[in-house]
Amino acid sequence: MKTSDLGNANIGVLIICLMIFNFFSCLTSKKAVPLTQKNNKIDTLAILEAIEKLDTANVPRYIIRINVHFFGSANGNFYRGEREDLTVHNGVSYAHRFVNHANWVMSDLKESPLSPANFLGHSRIHYTLYTNNHPLDTFGGIWFSDTWNESKRYYQDSVLHISFMDTGEPGDFHISGYACGLTFCNDLTLLDAYDNAKNNGPFGWWAFAGSLNHEFGHILGLCHSFYCDNECNGIDIDVNKECRINPCHNSCGGPHGGRCDNWPSGSRNIMGYNADGTALTPCQWKRIMKNLLYTNALYVEKIWPTQTRLD
Ligand SMILES: [Zn+2]
Numbered sequence: 001m002k003t004s005d006l007g008n009a010n011i012g013v014l015i016i017c018l019m020i021f022n023f024f025s026c027l028t029s030k031k032a033v034p035l036t037q038k039n040n041k042i043d044t045l046a047i048l049e050a051i052e053k054l055d056t057a058n059v060p061r062y063i064i065r066i067n068v069h070f071f072g073s074a075n076g077n078f079y080r081g082e083r084e085d086l087t088v089h090n091g092v093s094y095a096h097r098f099v100n101h102a103n104w105v106m107s108d109l110k111e112s113p114l115s116p117a118n119f120l121g122h123s124r125i126h127y128t129l130y131t132n133n134h135p136l137d138t139f140g141g142i143w144f145s146d147t148w149n150e151s152k153r154y155y156q157d158s159v160l161h162i163s164f165m166d167t168g169e170p171g172d173f174h175i176s177g178y179a180c181g182l183t184f185c186n187d188l189t190l191l192d193a194y195d196n197a198k199n200n201g202p203f204g205w206w207a208f209a210g211s212l213n214h215e216f217g218h219i220l221g222l223c224h225s226f227y228c229d230n231e232c233n234g235i236d237i238d239v240n241k242e243c244r245i246n247p248c249h250n251s252c253g254g255p256h257g258g259r260c261d262n263w264p265s266g267s268r269n270i271m272g273y274n275a276d277g278t279a280l281t282p283c284q285w286k287r288i289m290k291n292l293l294y295t296n297a298l299y300v301e302k303i304w305p306t307q308t309r310l311d
Pocket residue numbers: 003004005006214215218224253
């Protein structure tokens with residue numbers, strides 16, 4: 001499924017509780033014990049209950065292993081610089097700033113004025129550039145290729161591949177992207193970051209970090225906030241407000257058209273089209289937490305929660 005985004009607007013830590021420790025610790029007052037994976041079984045029901053109650057301390061954390069690929073075009077390509085070189089079209093420093101910004105957003109979700117309810121605080125999702133020190137992995141999960149056919153995907157399904165490509169003309173300053181689907185596939189593409197970086201356009205790494213969160217939202221199973229049949233419509237999303245002038249748009253991931261106009265609606269929902277995608281509703285968050293709990297995607301590392309209790 002191709003999803004065009006932000007509009008072409010010119011714009012398991014398995015903590016083994018050793019039995020001997022368990023035995024002696026019964027004499028103590030308080031200790032950390034695993035909520036999940038007791039006797040190697042995951043207490044799925046307890047986690048589902050925690051998700052439902054927004055009890056984030058007892059919800060797993062998810063590390064999303066990523067690789068970034070920069071592809072050349074007629075417009076040029078990011079260059080292979082030192083990480084300390086902060087020139088904006090140095091791909092190495094750009095990739096790190098891009099990932100850091102996406103993590104900053106996901107670590108502190110905020111309110112959207114159009115949502116009846118908002119999930120606030122840490123999303124429990126964190127991206128990390130993945131490397132296992134493959135001899136050709138010079139930049140730690142950051143790759144440069146002149147063409148798609150030369151693409152280096154040594155880590156295959158172990159990572160979420162994020163591809164940066166340019167289309168159009170230098171100076172047209174688009175920002176857009178698309179995801180491979182809704183069910184934990186591992187490809188997403190972001191368009192025109194190089195043009196914006198090299199030619200001083202308005203959309204820097206921070207804007208493309210927003211696009212990453214949006215596209216990964218699709219891969220986690222979310223539709224656009226302005227989609228008529230949005231999974232959370234009537235719960236804590238109002239698609240009529242998201243569309244501003246209505247009617248809502250009848251496609252989960254397609255670019256809106258006709259009279260639905262999310263861009264100037266004031267929405268800050270990550271799954272809308274806006275420059276400030278910093279919000280998810282509780283319903284959206286619960287949905288992605290449940291999908292992450294059940295996924296077997298190799299690029300999703302699960303950190304199981306612990307719970308402090310009296311024994
Ligand atoms: Zn989208």
